[in-house]
Amino acid sequence: MFEIFTLLANWLTYDLMGLSPDTKLGTSIHFFIEDTTKILFLLVVMIYVIALARASLNLERVRSYIQQKHRMVGYFFGSGFGAITPFCSCSSIPLFLGFTSAGIPLGITMAFLFTSPIINEVAVIMLWSLLGWKFTLAYIVIGMAVGIVGGMILDAMKGERWLKDFAAKAYQKAAVEAQSNPSDIEVPEAPKLTFKERHQFAKDELKEIVGRIWKWVLIGVGLGAALHGFVPDNWFAENLGSGQWWSVPAAVFAGLPLYSNATGVIPVMESLIVKGLPVGTTLAFCMSTVAASFPEFIMLKQVMTYRLLTMIFVILLANFMVVGWVINTISPWLFSGF
């Protein structure tokens, strides 16, 4: 089905520009054209379709779903909704306070916020088209696990003690109320939308998301293409060794100062894996780039003390490293295709 993009790239690179497939420049440009056209096409189609389906999902409903669940189930729901809810990072604070003031435990709210940047439809589409379904599935499981486990640890450490005062008070008040009458929560009804309204919503979403990420796609695929053409196959495996334990923390720290969203990192991931960087190390790098971003932490400073922020930061980094090590250990039989 996607052959058309290969043919298009063949024609543009080899016929129109007259480049040879044997040169580094030729391979890079071919890779760039094939992947950008394919990804942008898939994004436009899929974002629209998914937006049609979720036009009636809003945060108020998500919140009451989570409130109704038992605490342990809450972590899964928190993380799961983080993955599917359309959500801009500039809404982190109102969302955080909306959840907290409804008495949802800090760990569950953070499970939502941890998973949200890692998994979204754009990331899934790109992974699927570049790395196949097996890898995509592993990525989703890992992304959710990072959120769920991170949230649980945070609650086990009673992180809510170090919320800013006004947030802590709102949380306690709601928690007391919830205990006195737990059956009080109702899920607001889904707004009934006509197809025209859904279409309008999907069109706006499409415009907004594509407008925001197209640069990242070009940059990401551009970097991936350069790696693809100019770094010899298996360069990483030959020069960094295959899966030394320290390569994982090194990748996590290398990813920290880089701030990107999943869209920009995924094309680079593909090239890194092809060039022999172990899968776990690559994933650790990706998660660190995407999920631990300084702008996000600066925002959370408005509702959290430094102590809590540091805790969250350390938990995240530790999670990424564990992910890297575990995947490196089990990847030989998990991704035998690579």
Place this chain on the structure above:
Amino acid sequence: MKHFEVLGTGCKKCVTTAESIERVAQELGEPVEVVKVTDPAKIMEYQVMSTPAVAVDGKVVHSGSIPDHAKIVGWLKT
């Protein structure tokens, strides 16, 4: 005079929202006061979860996106 509050923690969309309310008000010749509310505690009091949100005279009328032209006209006219 109508009192508009644009709720949001300071992202670009919130600025755009405030600007478009002022612009539409000017077009219609309606006197308005537009205030940007960035204090998270206040936003929480309004129980708004997605920003930018708009409150007219202390009541939330919109949240989660930049309001379109027709909507703003609606708030100004009523």
